[in-house]
Amino acid sequence: MQHVDGNALAGPLAEFFSFDATTATARCNGCGALGELARAMVYRSGAGTVVRCSTCDHVLATLVETTDRAWIGLSGISAIEVRRG
Amino acid sequence: MSEATAQTTSPAAASAAAVPAVPRSGWHVATVASTRRETPNASRIELEVDGWPGNAAGQHLDVRLTAPDGYTATRSYSIASSGAGTRVTLAVDRLPDGEVSPYLVDDVRAGDMLEVHGPLGAFFVWAPDAAHAAAAVDARPVQLIAGGSGVVPLYAMAEAHGVAQDPTRFRLLYSVRSPDDVYFADELRRLAEASAPLQLDLVYTRRAPDGWRTPPARITREVLESAVIPAAERPRVFVCGSTGFVERVADWLVELGHDARSIRTERYGGT
């Protein structure tokens, strides 16, 4: 299945976060790697979007969007760090 | 926390300090201002976007199409333009079996309305001001590497660099099928001759111009090595194109000694 970068999450994540979350650093639950969400691998399909760690392939997040709701699961991320200023 | 500290971190001061370099994104109604053929397979689309806050070079937007029955399709497109103003330029490549791109390339006309979400993405961007500020401490050159339509956000960066007369060294390696498939061909040529020059290296994969020094072929590790700013000069590298192109190039760059943290990628999808 084809994939893109976490850059492509900027639009969908704008519904959940009040800043551009693709520049935030997330820690992978699978391997502990730290990386900007923009560097993650993103698999999109009609059913939803799966975000995987680019180091170990672990599922970091899942998104489902329909006309009347948007849902995000962050089960594979143990922490998110945001830079201030 | 002391009174004094609390004073200096009043909500007003804190929000002023945290004002993002990139404006807040939102949904907008866009009117197609003009369309023109960019290459035999791609179209340049100029949008007039109501309430557009401006964008940085390298950002993208999401286009949402809605069918009469309510079915929607959303796709991301890089923005070829940057700066203030409500005009936004896109360049879209037609995929033969695509759902959205054939419509954008063949059917969209001036006066049509589209829904767009943006500007999006603060990661795959280059800003002249930031580069200027950084230049004092860390004047790192910038290497751009594009495959096909992947040149769109990189062209925006090269143009912003030229307009700002930014002194940062800029080089673009651009892989295209044939001379007819070069996006922004005239603009790139002009940038290559400008006073803050863009060093432009083209690689033809199917058909080269007459008298071209090398036969057409895909980029190899050797070509990459000879046509990018060497790892020893610690360039910031932006790579954009189809997923397969970007992954091949990014892997080679790391093998050639480039620091993975200095490489930013934008995969457009496909294989």
Ligand SMILES: Cc1cc2nc3c(=O)[nH]c(=O)nc-3n(C[C@H](O)[C@H](O)[C@H](O)COP(=O)(O)OP(=O)(O)OC[C@H]3O[C@@H](n4cnc5c(N)ncnc54)[C@H](O)[C@@H]3O)c2cc1C
């Ligand atoms: C951040 C970002 C920016 C982008 N910017 C641009 C841009 O400036 N210009 C542009 O033309 N495209 C750009 N794209 C790609 C664009 O979003 C669409 O994927 C593309 O237009 C195909 O959409 P479609 O609906 O026509 O094809 P779909 O119906 O989605 O797919 C049709 C078939 O083509 C394959 N496919 C999908 N995308 C690609 C691809 N890029 N290359 C090869 N095969 C593919 C699919 O796997 C499928 O088999 C960008 C993508 C991202 C993530």
Ligand SMILES: [Zn+2]
């Ligand atoms: Zn991991």
